[in-house]
Every structure is written in structure tokens, then in C-alpha cells.
Amino acid sequence: xxxxxxxxxxxxxVTGKKLTVTCSQNMNHxxxxxxxxxxxxxxxxxxxxxxxxVTDKGDVPEGYKVSRKEKRNFPLILESPSPNQTSLYxxxxxxxxxxxxxxxxxxxxxxVL
Amino acid sequence: xENVEQHxxxxxxxxxxxxxxxxxYSDSASNYFPWYKQELGKGPQxxxxxxxxxxxxxxxxxxxxxxxxxxxxxxxxxxxxPEDSAVYFCAASIGGSQGxxxxxxxxxxxxxx
Numbered sequence: 001x002x003x004x005x006x007x008x009x010x011x012x013x014v015t016g017k018k019l020t021v022t023c024s025q026n027m028n029h030x031x032x033x034x035x036x037x038x039x040x041x042x043x044x045x046x047x048x049x050x051x052x053x054v055t056d057k058g059d060v061p062e063g064y065k066v067s068r069k070e071k072r073n074f075p076l077i078l079e080s081p082s083p084n085q086t087s088l089y090x091x092x093x094x095x096x097x098x099x100x101x102x103x104x105x106x107x108x109x110x111x112v113l
Numbered sequence: 114x115e116n117v118e119q120h121x122x123x124x125x126x127x128x129x130x131x132x133x134x135x136x137x138y139s140d141s142a143s144n145y146f147p148w149y150k151q152e153l154g155k156g157p158q159x160x161x162x163x164x165x166x167x168x169x170x171x172x173x174x175x176x177x178x179x180x181x182x183x184x185x186x187x188x189x190x191x192x193x194x195p196e197d198s199a200v201y202f203c204a205a206s207i208g209g210s211q212g213x214x215x216x217x218x219x220x221x222x223x224x225x226x
Contacts, residue, residue, distance in 0.1 A: 004156075031212055042119075042218035043157070043202060058213075059114075090156050099145030099164075099206040102214065104156030 002027050006091050006105035013081060014113050021076045021108045023091030031094045032074040033058070033102070034066065036087040043090065049074055050097055081112040115140040117205050119217025127225050132190045134201055134220045139184070142208020146179060146186045151200040151219075160201075161188070193224045 004025045013019055025032065033048035035058075045058030049068040063085055065077040074093075078085060091105040116139045126132050138146075144165040149157035163170045163177045163186065170177050174193075179186045186205075190197055200221050204214040 033213075035216075040122075040218060043216040045213065045215075048213060059215075092156075094212065097212050099212045099214075101147070101159045101162070102149075102157075104149075104158065106154075106156050 002103070004091055004093055004103050004105035006089070006108045008108060009106065010109050012111045012113065015082055016080050019078050019081060019110075021078075021089055021091075021110070023074045023076065023105060024072050025074075025091075025093040025103070026072065027093065027095070027103065028071065029093035029095050029103070030071070031097060032068065033092050034064070034074070034076045035090045035092065036060065037090060037107075038087050046076070046089075078110075081110075083112050086110060086112050115143075115205075115207055115215050117203060117215050117217040119203050119220060121220060122218065123221045123223075125223045125225065126193050128193060128195060130193055132188075132193050132197070132222055132224075134188045134203065134222075135185065136187070136203035136205075136217050137183075137185050138205040138215075140205065140208050140215075141184070143205040144208070145206035145214075146177070147204050147214070148177060148188050149202045149204065149216075151202065153199075157202055190222075193222075195224050195226050198222055198224045 034046040035043045047066040049055045089108045092102040147162035151157040176189045203217040
């Protein structure tokens with residue numbers, strides 16, 4: 001089954017404790033992206049990647065890192081989480097680099113105390 | 114920066130009525146306009162999209178219209194059913210960004226039986 005898998009789905013952590021949210025897709029997609037969803041703000045892009053070893057900032061990259069060492073994986077790293085990073089995070093991928101359908105994961109709800 | 118405005122933020126209709134959600138975009142280079150549906154606890158899923166060389170597209174009870182001159186596009190759902198209840202997001206491609214999207218803030222649609 002074609003899918004985008006995120007882990008963990010739920011996480012409660014404390015300020016400053018490094019964490020990684022993993023994202024994996026099995027569709028051989030070139031493009032992958034991370035979004036955060038906050039009430040009243042919609043979906044905002046954090047980082048995206050056009051292919052292996054190619055990443056770029058989205059609209060809200062501060063406090064986040066990403067890497068793309070393999071085509072299928074695109075982890076989101078919070079080196080020193082803060083309470084304002086409490087949010088619902090979505091990973092998404094799509095085929096090719098032209099505009100087209102984004103496939104989203106089920107989301108990861110992160111709470112930073 | 115580029116922007117997509119979406120209205121209304123909440124919409125309540127009776128089962129069988131029609132629902133209309135409207136979006137405006139600012140980037141005149143945008144050429145791809147998808148609509149995503151997000152059910153509770155899930156990631157957004159594409160329901161319909163339209164490209165700038167088309168004025169209208171229909172898929173059963175769902176239709177999207179695009180007015181490039183006015184930079185408006187709208188989602189129309191006819192004969193609404195309770196399972197149409199969800200959050201709907203419009204989006205527009207960012208010109209020259211190789212497929213990146215900017216999303217509206219979302220519309221929570223409630224269909225009352």
C-alpha cells in the first residue's frame with residue numbers, strides 16, 4: 001500500500017530535550033516536505049527536499065533541522081524543543097518536481113512542556 | 114510574501130444543501146490550485162485540483178472554479194452529506210518554486226443530518 005509513515009504519532013517531551021520525528025514514503029517520490037498545523041494558521045511549510053542531499057527552508061524553519069540521506073526518508077529534528085513548537089506535524093511527499101498531488105502522513109502531535 | 118486567503122473559516126449546512134468555499138491568491142505566477150480534505154485525526158487528502166488553463170472542473174458532487182483575472186478560486190459541494198464534514202484547505206502553487214504550495218487557513222465544514 002502506497003503511504004507516508006510518520007513516527008511517533010504522539011509525543012510529550014520537555015524543553016531542550018532533542019527529538020526526531022521520522023518520515024518514510026514507499027512511493028519513490030523525489031519531493032518531500034514537512035508542515036506544521038496550528039489552530040487558525042492552517043498548514044505552514046517548515047522544510048522541503050527536492051531529492052537526496054537537497055533541502056531548503058520553507059516559511060517557518062527556525063528551530064528545526066532536516067536531512068535527506070536516502071530518497072525514502074526525511075526526518076525532522078528538533079535540537080532543543082521549546083513550547084512554541086507544540087503543534088501537529090505532517091510529512092508529505094509527491095512525485096517529481098512539478099506541481100502535483102501531495103500525499104500526507106497521518107500526523108505527529110508533539111507537546112513540549 | 115505570497116498569500117492565500119480562505120473564507121469562511123467555519124461553515125454549517127443542512128444535509129442536502131450546497132456548500133461553497135472561496136479562496137484568493139496573491140502570486141500571479143501560480144498555476145496549480147488543489148483542494149484538500151482533512152478528516153478528524155487524519156492527514157489532508159487531495160479531493161480535486163485545477164490548473165490555470167482550465168476555468169472549471171467537476172468530479173461528481175464536487176466542482177472547482179478558477180478566475181485567473183480576479184485571482185479567485187472556489188470549491189462547490191452539492192447535495193452535502195454528513196461524511197462531507199471535515200476541514201477543507203485550498204492551496205496555490207508558488208510561482209517558480211518547483212511544486213511548493215501555499216495553503217489557506219482552512220474551512221471547517223459541518224453538515225447537519
